[in-house]
Amino acid sequence: MTQLPTHRPILVLSLLLVPAIASPCGAAERVSLTGAAITADPGAPSWLRHAVGELAAFIGEATGKVVTMGPAPEARSGTRIAIGPIAARDLLGEGLRPENLGDEGYVLRSAVVDGAGRIAVAGVGPRGTRAGVLALMRAIELDAASASLPAGLDIRRTPAFAKRGIHLNGWAFRSPYSFRSWKEEDWRRYLDILALQGVNLFYLWPFMEIMPVPLSPEDRSYLEECRRVVAYAQEAHGMEVWLMQCTNRVARDRCGVADPRERPYWRKSQEDLNPGDPKHLQAILDSREALYRAVDNADGICNIDSDPGYFPGSPIEDYLKVLQGCRALLDRHNVHGREAKLVHWMWCGWGHAPDRAFDQDLHTRTLRLLRQGLPEPWGVVCGRFEDLEVCRKEGVLGKTVLLHYGLIEDEPSYPATNIFIDPIRSGLEAHAVPGSGLLGVMGNVQTPLLQLPDENTFTSWIQEPASVRGTEREVLVGLGRRIEPEQAELLADGWLALGETDPARIAGIIGRLEVLLRSERPVRTGVLGRKLFPDPRIAHRMLLLQLRLRLSRERLASAATSSAEEWMGLVRGYLDSYLAWDLAHGWHGLWGWDSWTLGGFTGDARFPVLAGRLQKSWGDGPAMEERFEAIARDLSARHDVRAVREGAIRFLREAVLAAKPVATLAQKARASASTVPEPGRYPPSAAVDGILSTPYWPGGLVTPNAEWLQLDWDAPQPIGSVTVHFLQHPSMKGRTIRLQAEVRPGTWEDIATAVIPDAPAAPYAVAAFRLPERRSLKAIRIVNLLDLFEVEAD
Numbered sequence: 001m002t003q004l005p006t007h008r009p010i011l012v013l014s015l016l017l018v019p020a021i022a023s024p025c026g027a028a029e030r031v032s033l034t035g036a037a038i039t040a041d042p043g044a045p046s047w048l049r050h051a052v053g054e055l056a057a058f059i060g061e062a063t064g065k066v067v068t069m070g071p072a073p074e075a076r077s078g079t080r081i082a083i084g085p086i087a088a089r090d091l092l093g094e095g096l097r098p099e100n101l102g103d104e105g106y107v108l109r110s111a112v113v114d115g116a117g118r119i120a121v122a123g124v125g126p127r128g129t130r131a132g133v134l135a136l137m138r139a140i141e142l143d144a145a146s147a148s149l150p151a152g153l154d155i156r157r158t159p160a161f162a163k164r165g166i167h168l169n170g171w172a173f174r175s176p177y178s179f180r181s182w183k184e185e186d187w188r189r190y191l192d193i194l195a196l197q198g199v200n201l202f203y204l205w206p207f208m209e210i211m212p213v214p215l216s217p218e219d220r221s222y223l224e225e226c227r228r229v230v231a232y233a234q235e236a237h238g239m240e241v242w243l244m245q246c247t248n249r250v251a252r253d254r255c256g257v258a259d260p261r262e263r264p265y266w267r268k269s270q271e272d273l274n275p276g277d278p279k280h281l282q283a284i285l286d287s288r289e290a291l292y293r294a295v296d297n298a299d300g301i302c303n304i305d306s307d308p309g310y311f312p313g314s315p316i317e318d319y320l321k322v323l324q325g326c327r328a329l330l331d332r333h334n335v336h337g338r339e340a341k342l343v344h345w346m347w348c349g350w351g352h353a354p355d356r357a358f359d360q361d362l363h364t365r366t367l368r369l370l371r372q373g374l375p376e377p378w379g380v381v382c383g384r385f386e387d388l389e390v391c392r393k394e395g396v397l398g399k400t401v402l403l404h405y406g407l408i409e410d411e412p413s414y415p416a417t418n419i420f421i422d423p424i425r426s427g428l429e430a431h432a433v434p435g436s437g438l439l440g441v442m443g444n445v446q447t448p449l450l451q452l453p454d455e456n457t458f459t460s461w462i463q464e465p466a467s468v469r470g471t472e473r474e475v476l477v478g479l480g481r482r483i484e485p486e487q488a489e490l491l492a493d494g495w496l497a498l499g500e501t502d503p504a505r506i507a508g509i510i511g512r513l514e515v516l517l518r519s520e521r522p523v524r525t526g527v528l529g530r531k532l533f534p535d536p537r538i539a540h541r542m543l544l545l546q547l548r549l550r551l552s553r554e555r556l557a558s559a560a561t562s563s564a565e566e567w568m569g570l571v572r573g574y575l576d577s578y579l580a581w582d583l584a585h586g587w588h589g590l591w592g593w594d595s596w597t598l599g600g601f602t603g604d605a606r607f608p609v610l611a612g613r614l615q616k617s618w619g620d621g622p623a624m625e626e627r628f629e630a631i632a633r634d635l636s637a638r639h640d641v642r643a644v645r646e647g648a649i650r651f652l653r654e655a656v657l658a659a660k661p662v663a664t665l666a667q668k669a670r671a672s673a674s675t676v677p678e679p680g681r682y683p684p685s686a687a688v689d690g691i692l693s694t695p696y697w698p699g700g701l702v703t704p705n706a707e708w709l710q711l712d713w714d715a716p717q718p719i720g721s722v723t724v725h726f727l728q729h730p731s732m733k734g735r736t737i738r739l740q741a742e743v744r745p746g747t748w749e750d751i752a753t754a755v756i757p758d759a760p761a762a763p764y765a766v767a768a769f770r771l772p773e774r775r776s777l778k779a780i781r782i783v784n785l786l787d788l789f790e791v792e793a794d
Helices: 046-063 085-092 126-139 184-196 217-237 278-294 316-333 360-373 385-393 421-431 452-463 472-483 485-497 503-518 538-557 564-585 587-591 597-603 607-618 622-636 641-657 684-688
Strands: 030-032 037-040 080-083 106-113 116-123 147-150 154-157 163-168 201-204 240-246 249-251 270-272 300-304 341-346 378-382 400-402 440-445 670-673 708-727 736-744 747-755 764-783 788-793
Touching (some): 030 116, 080 085, 080 126, 085 116, 106 126, 201 217, 300 378, 316 341, 341 360, 341 385, 378 385, 421 452, 485 503, 538 564, 538 607, 564 607, 607 622, 684 788, 764 788
Parallel strands (some): 080 116, 300 341
Antiparallel strands (some): 030 147, 249 270, 708 788, 736 747
16 A cells, blocks of 8 residues: 655644645645545444535535545545545554554645645544544635645644533524524535534523423424424434523413414513422423423433523522433433433523622532532533632532533624624633633524624634634635635725724625625535525625625714715715615514614714714704705615615604704813823713714723813803703712812812712703803813713803
8 A cells, every 4th residue: 555654743824724735745745635535434324424525525516526435445536535544544554553542633744745635634533533523624625626635734623621612692584694594404514514613512402491381283283392402413413402592481371372482581470480489499390391202312402591481589409400300301201311411501600699690609609519419420501600619619510511601602782793703712722721621612692694704713723723823814814714715804804894993895795705706606605604594695695785885974973065966966875885784684573773773873983973064064943954855755766665774764853852952151171181081982072063963982980080181272161051961870870060160270160060960861961051150261171970961061
């Protein structure tokens, strides 16, 4: 047999993200995969056979040639791929020696020998071999018409953590953005993506808490589908699958919605029961038994201690009763019997006092009680970085999976692709330490396809931290190559442009995307792109819709014009792109229009300034109303009429009406302050800019303080009254605000005080100062601050 040359192990950024690795045999030497033949060890489990089949299919699609599968051919020409210790030994004439690599470690080698490609991959056992096959798939490079691999690879790798998981938790809006609306085939394709990213723990929430018992035909059918999804993850990918459940939330009815994919939650009829009440405990267990009967093949059940599900003041012993009851039901109904795991998600803490969520003493006592009263096998999900120390001190780190909730994506949050690569890396580097004894790491996502950049960063890091240590752009280009290699640069530029403020740069990328999406050229997909749904270009279309929204928002927020007609065009453009994106994913169809107004734009510090500028240009009378009406008529020709008027026009119109300018002596002053935490977003000048809705932020000053805002005029002004509009906050009730004047250089004294009234329904907390008589003042100070919106002086 021809022996594959042996090289020293190569230190690489990774096969996980960087497909091209320098070859000791020369940078130009490649292993062509056209006409490749695959030989695999016999007797492999289903999930290894599936991986080999996926490798053959990917190479066949990429090269246009059928991949030969079966025993090693006699001919030595063409590339041969050996999978498994036996096949590798037959190809090489020696074993790959994957010793000391653990269950999922592997060896991968490639070379060109006598003009023919030779690739060998093997692990100690089938899981390691499967990991090597997936690494091989990720390393394949595509060009215009072929597929190849760098020659000279000599890789030995074992994953950073034994358990690497993803949990989908979110809300029922439109497909494919919300997983709650996915079809079974969508689930299969997403599981294929997770497998390629090295995920081996899948955490599925069937939402039993919204399904009353006895189960309706629709609910039973849905749970049967969940069972098939679980089976696919296990049989096709060898994944461990956990089902999520709440401790004590039980559905009393179906909220009038037959399909559980579309059923609302959380509603009053989905009730938190008291497990200390025997009848309530039985109702909880009856609900969970229906789940365990229907989805009886899960490897484990993971129970969140609260949120959702909670009963204030309930003792930990009652929490244990629920878990003990679930344990007995699993033993009775789950196909794995006593081997099925029961996992405690350590989150807010069961029965915690309302002001004591995340109490670490409570977490400690809970773990100790579980150790005493819950049969093995049981595990822990740690929901925050801060609580890992509790697991370490209690000696359960080896059975703990870290799930720092919200690291990839907050939930709930308005649908938008995040580019949080640096925060994800820094958070994991600081807390998830390979070799620390931690069993595993898991992330959660609400909108899986939207979050591909951050989710891929996360899953790559927990498998091989070195794989994502490049710049953010390098990481994104690597992901782009996996989706559509020829468009990797465009995808990376597009993702980064989601945080761009220069309209010209955003517009340039939009133009490139529009040209691409109009093209009729066949799409040449990468290893992940071939699994995207509903088609491979969903990533590009999601980017285009978001970039159009970003562009119109930046143009509107940064506009410097006095033309009423130009303002109309900018407003129309923003609302048009906002509605196009919002109606695509349907977020507000779930939440109503009064949450995340205008896609969160109303929370932008520039929004009140914009409203003030529009008020100045359009006024607040008939002319303004006619302009908004004209925009509404135009948009209603392209979008749902109710969405236009209730979801878009209404909020901007209200903001303009509320932005009637303030014009007093204060607006002629210069403002300065003792503290300015964010001068770019919330400067002192916002307190005298004449726009009531723009804040100056002095920091989180929720207790009385000595911080001040100072107003200076070029010449003394006759001041008889001063009115200050603060944030309406509970800490302001009864707070004494002081008005000061400079009695001599550098010395300030109180000239009036005002007590904030108890008026929580008022839009602002108002401090009203009235001087006994007018005083000629060149400067004043307002002392004892909170967020301050506007000062008036007369």
